[in-house]
Amino acid sequence: MECNLLVGGQAGQGLASIENELTDLLFRLGYHFFATKFYMSRIRGGHNEHLFRVAEEPVHALSGEPWDVVVGLDEETERLHRADLSAHGICISIDGIREIEKAAKEHFRNVKMSNNILVGLLLNVLGVTSENLGALVKEEEKMALLVAGMDFAERWKMAGRFALMPRAVNTLKFDGNSALGFGALLGGCQFVAGYPMTPATSLQMYLTRAALEMPVHFEQAEDEISALNTALGASYAGLRSMVATSGGGFALMTEAVSLAGMTETPVVVVVAQRPGPSTGLPTRTEQGDLNFILHAGHGEFPRLLYAPGSIEEAISLARRSFELADRYQIPVFILTDQYLADSIQVLDNRPELTVYNREYEVFDDSYCRYALTPDGLSPLTYPGLSEALVKVDSDEHTEEGKITEDLNLRVRMVDKRLRKGRLLEEEAVPPALFGERNAGVYLICWGSNKEIVEETAARLQSEGRSVAALHFSQVYPLTPAMIENIPLMGKRLIVIENNATGQFAKLLKRELSLVADDLILKYNGLCFSVKELYDEVMNRLSGDGGTK
Amino acid sequence: MMKINDIAWCPGCGNFLIRDALEGALTELAIPPREIVLTSGIGQAAKMPQYLKVNYFNGLHGRALPPAVGIKLARPELTVIAVSGDGCNYGEGGNHFLHTLRKNLDITILTCNNQVYGLTKGQSSPTTDRNTANMLDPRGNENEPLNPLAVAVAVGAPFVARGFAGEKDHLKELLKEAIRFRGTAVVDILQPCVTFNKVNTFAYYRQRVYRLDVPGKDRREALEIAGIWGERIPIGVILRDETRPVREPAGRIFQNSVTSVMMEMLLRTHSSAI
Numbered sequence: 001m002e003c004n005l006l007v008g009g010q011a012g013q014g015l016a017s018i019e020n021e022l023t024d025l026l027f028r029l030g031y032h033f034f035a036t037k038f039y040m041s042r043i044r045g046g047h048n049e050h051l052f053r054v055a056e057e058p059v060h061a062l063s064g065e066p067w068d069v070v071v072g073l074d075e076e077t078e079r080l081h082r083a084d085l086s087a088h089g090i091c092i093s094i095d096g097i098r099e100i101e102k103a104a105k106e107h108f109r110n111v112k113m114s115n116n117i118l119v120g121l122l123l124n125v126l127g128v129t130s131e132n133l134g135a136l137v138k139e140e141e142k143m144a145l146l147v148a149g150m151d152f153a154e155r156w157k158m159a160g161r162f163a164l165m166p167r168a169v170n171t172l173k174f175d176g177n178s179a180l181g182f183g184a185l186l187g188g189c190q191f192v193a194g195y196p197m198t199p200a201t202s203l204q205m206y207l208t209r210a211a212l213e214m215p216v217h218f219e220q221a222e223d224e225i226s227a228l229n230t231a232l233g234a235s236y237a238g239l240r241s242m243v244a245t246s247g248g249g250f251a252l253m254t255e256a257v258s259l260a261g262m263t264e265t266p267v268v269v270v271v272a273q274r275p276g277p278s279t280g281l282p283t284r285t286e287q288g289d290l291n292f293i294l295h296a297g298h299g300e301f302p303r304l305l306y307a308p309g310s311i312e313e314a315i316s317l318a319r320r321s322f323e324l325a326d327r328y329q330i331p332v333f334i335l336t337d338q339y340l341a342d343s344i345q346v347l348d349n350r351p352e353l354t355v356y357n358r359e360y361e362v363f364d365d366s367y368c369r370y371a372l373t374p375d376g377l378s379p380l381t382y383p384g385l386s387e388a389l390v391k392v393d394s395d396e397h398t399e400e401g402k403i404t405e406d407l408n409l410r411v412r413m414v415d416k417r418l419r420k421g422r423l424l425e426e427e428a429v430p431p432a433l434f435g436e437r438n439a440g441v442y443l444i445c446w447g448s449n450k451e452i453v454e455e456t457a458a459r460l461q462s463e464g465r466s467v468a469a470l471h472f473s474q475v476y477p478l479t480p481a482m483i484e485n486i487p488l489m490g491k492r493l494i495v496i497e498n499n500a501t502g503q504f505a506k507l508l509k510r511e512l513s514l515v516a517d518d519l520i521l522k523y524n525g526l527c528f529s530v531k532e533l534y535d536e537v538m539n540r541l542s543g544d545g546g547t548k
Numbered sequence: 549m550m551k552i553n554d555i556a557w558c559p560g561c562g563n564f565l566i567r568d569a570l571e572g573a574l575t576e577l578a579i580p581p582r583e584i585v586l587t588s589g590i591g592q593a594a595k596m597p598q599y600l601k602v603n604y605f606n607g608l609h610g611r612a613l614p615p616a617v618g619i620k621l622a623r624p625e626l627t628v629i630a631v632s633g634d635g636c637n638y639g640e641g642g643n644h645f646l647h648t649l650r651k652n653l654d655i656t657i658l659t660c661n662n663q664v665y666g667l668t669k670g671q672s673s674p675t676t677d678r679n680t681a682n683m684l685d686p687r688g689n690e691n692e693p694l695n696p697l698a699v700a701v702a703v704g705a706p707f708v709a710r711g712f713a714g715e716k717d718h719l720k721e722l723l724k725e726a727i728r729f730r731g732t733a734v735v736d737i738l739q740p741c742v743t744f745n746k747v748n749t750f751a752y753y754r755q756r757v758y759r760l761d762v763p764g765k766d767r768r769e770a771l772e773i774a775g776i777w778g779e780r781i782p783i784g785v786i787l788r789d790e791t792r793p794v795r796e797p798a799g800r801i802f803q804n805s806v807t808s809v810m811m812e813m814l815l816r817t818h819s820s821a822i
Contacts, residue, residue, distance in 0.1 A: 217621055232618065392605050
């Protein structure tokens, strides 16, 4: 049992506060739900949509099934979605909203309160009563507003129309960017520099808020060039540091990515992708920057790219990014996107809260920042802690850190840096297999598509089809060892990506000689829904009877 | 034998004198080398840290200042000095120059200003005088030179000064005052380029520079002094304003860590449990 609910309207009509209050109450009442939003790049007007899937079991994607409830704060919503209503679906049109606004004005002296009334109405449609809310809502006026909404539901004969049981116990609520921020803090992140850019800004904001209570500093930089160079300065001085941006901002950072590679300064770079090229669709989603991030920065140096597919992975991989950036003294990238960043999800499992405690060695004045070692890792320390002078240089350098044009030493320094890359390959996070190893069809994805693809695979499996899902949360480096236990040879491989050219499919071919039989690509700026992806997969499979 | 690791400056370069003055200033201030971090960008002046006994972060062209900001915020106890040339600090890094001054962290910004691009062999820099001809400006530079001190005064820098490489002792005292100053200290240092700048030579400056006895009494007067250029060129402190608040990070960051207890508190904000 589940209920698919859509609230549409103009920017500035209070959709975000409806989302906040509705998800907060659903969460505290113990419902499973998934919420995401489609919105435009403007402050007022336009047409935005907030989408909710409320269920009795955990859900982590949009279902794509007909809407059970459509609420239109503007006329556009009804025009776009009335035709998509489910059998007993409810459409609260602009006339209904006007009535609610009238009640808000008459009884609560403020038309803005209509949104709280609306939340009460929607909760009542889901079977929530004022008794259920009693323990949660202490504020009298707020309760009165919610009850007023329930009265509307009663009057309009919608009460309990899509009643669901709250079955989530003791859960956690995160959006994708909060999860990355939480993981970063677990990983010991103490310095963040940034310039606001959708959809990365909410991650900066999360860390800024956290910094109020923690030894963490956020610095707003004049531009993204400064942001990454500033973060590298803080990292050099001893703080685990990060930046967060989107494609255009990252473009400005690329020279400093190369600087991190040359100076072997640890740093974590979060790129929340949105559709390009250029400014593109600033508030929509895409996985179009994989190639860019993979190749960003001149010269040759090791790097690591993670692309979390869930809240759990966002937390665990953000933490791990800081550990590995430090251990290998490299830039580590986290690729997320607007879809994961802005989706609110319920988490069943509590993350492990062990935190990083700073450790550093001290040295005498013979210290060499770039000491040549068998594994390529030079002991790292920070200035001012011992007699060691820490000298880092963007030019090719000696072991001590001085500029050199000794071309034999140049070769040894390149080899040293690349040796770290080979060690890094041994730390690879293998892809997650969902389903049977011997499945005939593999749905392969990376990053934020994980849970959409897994639910699609589950649906196909429940129909008796031999389908598995394979999700890569580490997208580079890709090593044969990562897939050695997965018999992909001779299987039908369908690669699913939110871009127009199948960038990951090409990377799989280049690095692992895996050739995709089919690509399912979406690049209109919106995420896949489960139904949409199911239909696409069935379409591909219908040609050969389902499996090879 | 090929000299691959020796000093990369031309014989007679003004940078030698600036290095000596800076070394003297740091020695007389008795700051242990381990507590000093120099940041620099790219160019001949940006090689300065290589030739001093200090910690250093020799980064990218134009980016001497952002790492200095990061280092100072991370470790306020360190003495942080950014040193680069006019092309680096005023051209490629012009935006950082403006906005770093707005922050007013306790750092020192030195610019070895030779009014020419040296390492790329003699093109116009942001401070090249009008009509100066070179390879990329064969008809003469058509752009107005940037007045870095006027810019620094205008955006609110609390300490603004000019030194001259040819007056080493005066420069040393100036650098001491700049490093000691609590807040961002900007020092533009006239540095003759003996190879590519045949106009602004040691002799040219010796005829023109004069020492200021006192700084401008306020920002307006400092702006007037900053505007004096040509037959007479003032050196010394142009502005010293101790009223501007100095930015510091809240709390001691490096000395502390994020703890499990803090994370437990944060996790509660994500929890459905009442």
